[in-house]
Amino acid sequence: xxxxxxxKRWPLSVKVPLAxxxxxxxxxxxxxxxxxxxxxxxxxxxxxxLAQSYLDGLSSALAPSILRDDTWxxxxxxxxxxSLNKGVRSxxxxxxxxEGAVIAASDxxxxxxxxxxxxxxxxxxxxxxGGNEAEATRQxxxxxxxxxxxxARFDTRQLAAQRRDVLRSLIITxxxxxxxxxxxxxxxxxxxxxxxxxxxxxxxxxERQIPASIPARVIAQQGxxxxxxxxxxxxxxTWLAERESLRLRLAEEERLASxxxxxxxxxxxxxxxxxxxxxxxxxLRSHGEEPLQRQRSIDLLDRGLRGIRDVVQAxxxxxxxxxxxxxxxxxxxxLGLLVGPEAARRNVLLRIDATLPAAIDLPSGPIRQxxxxxxxxxxxxxxxxxxxxxxxxxxxASFTASVSDEGHGIAEREAAILTGRSSTxxxxxxxxxxxxxxxxxxxDLGGSIGVRRADPHxxxxxxxxxxxxxxxxxxxxxxxxxx
Amino acid sequence: xxxxxxxxxxxxxxxxxxxxxGTITARPSKGEDFLDQDEIRFGLTPVFLNSDLELxxxxxxxxxxxxxxxxxxxxxxxxxxxxxxxxxRQLDAAWICGYPFVEAQxxxxxxxxxxxxxxxxxxxxxxxGADHAPAADIxxxxxxxxxxxxxxxxxGWLVTNALLAERELRAETxxxxxxxxxGHRDVIRAVAxxxxxxxxxxxxxxxxxxxxxxxxxxxxxxxxxxxWLGFPPVAAPLLPVSPRRLEVLKAALLGMPSDSDxxxxxxxxxxxxxxxxxxxxxxxxxxxxxxxxxxxxHA
Numbered sequence: 001x002x003x004x005x006x007x008k009r010w011p012l013s014v015k016v017p018l019a020x021x022x023x024x025x026x027x028x029x030x031x032x033x034x035x036x037x038x039x040x041x042x043x044x045x046x047x048x049x050l051a052q053s054y055l056d057g058l059s060s061a062l063a064p065s066i067l068r069d070d071t072w073x074x075x076x077x078x079x080x081x082x083s084l085n086k087g088v089r090s091x092x093x094x095x096x097x098x099e100g101a102v103i104a105a106s107d108x109x110x111x112x113x114x115x116x117x118x119x120x121x122x123x124x125x126x127x128x129x130g131g132n133e134a135e136a137t138r139q140x141x142x143x144x145x146x147x148x149x150x151x152a153r154f155d156t157r158q159l160a161a162q163r164r165d166v167l168r169s170l171i172i173t174x175x176x177x178x179x180x181x182x183x184x185x186x187x188x189x190x191x192x193x194x195x196x197x198x199x200x201x202x203x204x205x206x207e208r209q210i211p212a213s214i215p216a217r218v219i220a221q222q223g224x225x226x227x228x229x230x231x232x233x234x235x236x237x238t239w240l241a242e243r244e245s246l247r248l249r250l251a252e253e254e255r256l257a258s259x260x261x262x263x264x265x266x267x268x269x270x271x272x273x274x275x276x277x278x279x280x281x282x283x284l285r286s287h288g289e290e291p292l293q294r295q296r297s298i299d300l301l302d303r304g305l306r307g308i309r310d311v312v313q314a315x316x317x318x319x320x321x322x323x324x325x326x327x328x329x330x331x332x333x334x335l336g337l338l339v340g341p342e343a344a345r346r347n348v349l350l351r352i353d354a355t356l357p358a359a360i361d362l363p364s365g366p367i368r369q370x371x372x373x374x375x376x377x378x379x380x381x382x383x384x385x386x387x388x389x390x391x392x393x394x395x396x397a398s399f400t401a402s403v404s405d406e407g408h409g410i411a412e413r414e415a416a417i418l419t420g421r422s423s424t425x426x427x428x429x430x431x432x433x434x435x436x437x438x439x440x441x442x443x444d445l446g447g448s449i450g451v452r453r454a455d456p457h458x459x460x461x462x463x464x465x466x467x468x469x470x471x472x473x474x475x476x477x478x479x480x481x482x483x
Numbered sequence: 484x485x486x487x488x489x490x491x492x493x494x495x496x497x498x499x500x501x502x503x504x505g506t507i508t509a510r511p512s513k514g515e516d517f518l519d520q521d522e523i524r525f526g527l528t529p530v531f532l533n534s535d536l537e538l539x540x541x542x543x544x545x546x547x548x549x550x551x552x553x554x555x556x557x558x559x560x561x562x563x564x565x566x567x568x569x570x571x572r573q574l575d576a577a578w579i580c581g582y583p584f585v586e587a588q589x590x591x592x593x594x595x596x597x598x599x600x601x602x603x604x605x606x607x608x609x610x611x612g613a614d615h616a617p618a619a620d621i622x623x624x625x626x627x628x629x630x631x632x633x634x635x636x637x638x639g640w641l642v643t644n645a646l647l648a649e650r651e652l653r654a655e656t657x658x659x660x661x662x663x664x665x666g667h668r669d670v671i672r673a674v675a676x677x678x679x680x681x682x683x684x685x686x687x688x689x690x691x692x693x694x695x696x697x698x699x700x701x702x703x704x705x706x707x708x709x710x711w712l713g714f715p716p717v718a719a720p721l722l723p724v725s726p727r728r729l730e731v732l733k734a735a736l737l738g739m740p741s742d743s744d745x746x747x748x749x750x751x752x753x754x755x756x757x758x759x760x761x762x763x764x765x766x767x768x769x770x771x772x773x774x775x776x777x778x779x780x781h782a
Binding site: 070072075076107109112113 | 614628659660663664665669673678679
């Protein structure tokens with residue numbers, strides 16, 4: 001929902017009609033303003049002409065009466081002028097002398113003879129568009145000397161109503177046009193965006209799985225740039241599918257390789273006790289009738305077989321774990337059991353330092369596989385007589401583990417692959433596939449890997465995986481099947 | 484415009500008109516040409532409902548039919564202009580007001596007097612706006628803007644001025660402002676519109692208009708009705724321009740009720756007819772004129 005609140009994230013099919021509507025509203029507003037300004041000017045000129053004609057007639061009719069001080073003739077002239085000029089819609093006409101006193105008025109009750117009228121305009125012509133009244137003033141000069149001033153007020157409600165009608169028509173017309181154009185804009189963009197939607201749909205599905213190609217039938221329906229884009233997308237999808245297939249094959253090979261590396265030491269680990277066990281069996285055959293001897297032999301057999309069972313179980317857990325099980329302390333301890341023989345063969349001391357709760361909310365498989373890879377690499381890099389330490393901790397926020405050795409230090413290129421700084425293609429990895437697989441296992445859990453130098457020499461690899469981190473959708477099962 | 488004293492105005496006008504009349508008399512050849520046109524020239528003052536052109540047409544048609552002579556109806560804005568034309572004998576006769584008649588009685592003769600509601604009489608009304616402050620008497624109108632009809636009108640000027648003169652008051656100072664409308668109907672309009680607070684108007688005209696335009700008179704109220712006075716008469720120069728024409732005209736006026744067209748005109752005018760009356764009918768008006776003139780002389 002947050003995406004809807006941010007206009008930048010709105011789909012184009014919404015943005016374009018809105019932009020069209022906004023543009024139309026702007027254009028409509030400007031046009032309306034121009035039309036209304038033109039109307040106001042026309043109304044003003046029209047009213048001015050009417051007022052002019054009214055005042056011209058009235059002035060000439062009044063002048064002789066004013067000179068004769070003929071009150072009735074002035075009043076009668078105003079009444080006749082008003083009835084003759086009905087088009088001007090006079091509200092009130094007041095004639096004042098040069099002192100400002102009323103000498104005639106269309107409404108003598110309101111403007112008594114001799115009174116000084118209040119609120120009469122002195123401006124030659126005042127018209128406010130949309131207003132209910134306009135005013136005009138005219139000086140009567142005879143001959144050349146001002147003898148009186150006519151103040152006239154006109155009813156302009158009809159003009160205001162006309163203006164309102166025009167405005168209403170403009171709003172209705174512009175509003176209808178805006179809605180129609182916005183709708184047309186939406187339809188147009190919706191149709192234009194169809195290829196983009198197809199592409200987006202295919203790309204969206206590619207986030208979850210290997211991208212599917214766009215059918216040739218759909219490409220055929222499109223022309224121009226979009227057909228080209230579709231073909232380019234299909235080429236990319238094909239390349240990605242091939243790349244994914246290659247990656248899976250490499251991962252499988254790496255898994256088998258790591259299995260191979262373990263196999264000989266595991267065989268040795270099983271073989272050594274087996275020789276002792278056969279000796280015990282021989283002892284049991286020859287001295288089995290002695291209860292004490294028999295009991296001792298059975299105990300020895302039991303311990304020997306338990307040891308073999310543990311090793312076999314650890315190997316099985318590592319290599320055949322299909323179920324996503326929570327990480328437990330035994331998973332770390334098993335690593336000691338699995339790598340112990342290889343370490344012993346190389347005369348490297350492997351120390352496990354794990355302080356973990358009974359169950360950690362992380363999948364055991366990928367962590368076991370990643371740590372196994374790191375410990376195997378550490379053992380391989382360690383000179384005889386040195387020590388490899390696997391330590392693991394867990395607090396409320398994260399699970400951390402570190403593998404340290406006393407070797408000559410990891411190569412820069414390998415460290416880059418491990419930490420994800422390298423952008424090396426899987427096809428260029430060569431011997432670094434194990435490191436690459438380890439990094440991806442940790443990446444999939446939302447974790448990170450850091451590499452640092454140990455003092456005085458050696459390498460420390462730190463793994464940190466946040467608890468409750470969202471596990472990426474594409475976390476691949478096959479990744480922790482590696483080895 | 485301030486009302487002039489009727490007496491002063493008339494004196495000046497009488498001299499002018501007398502001189503003009505003398506000129507015409509002294510040059511009979513030109514006058515005879517003019518008079519020999521054998522056309523009845525009949526003057527009408529605004530006391531008549533002069534806004535009704537249709538009525539004027541009917542009146543003209545009627546007179547032509549009955550007299551058998553062409554009729555020229557002469558109308559002017561003021562009483563003074565018609566009276567001047569009459570006294571200067573440019574008209575055979577004119578329907579004038581009682582006030583100019585008494586002022587120029589020496590040069591005029593009565594032809595006929597309209598009969599309204601059975602009598603040759605009418606009244607002057609003082610009207611106020613319907614929204615006027617409570618008033619019961621003319622004294623309550625002090626400070627008003629007052630509309631008069633015409634400075635030569637009996638009902639529209641003289642009666643109110645005489646009423647004030649009785650109290651030794653003058654309209655110019657009693658009212659804050661006065662003006663003339665030169666028509667009784669316009670006095671009613673002035674008061675109804677609020678241009679004037681009060682006005683002096685012909686009672687006959689007011690009654691007819693209240694019948695024809697009740698909305699107009701409805702915005703006014705009659706404050707005072709004067710005593711009955713002589714109805715504005717039809718007068719002719721003392722020395723008729725053409726005795727023959729005057730006679731046929733007089734007969735046409737007096738015979739109006741018995742003619743169908745004449746009866747329609749009279750009905751429109753709300754008059755019963757025209758009667759022969761004695762000039763003494765107008766003595767009350769003459770007394771009012773002298774009362775006002777006396778006050779002017781004292782001023």
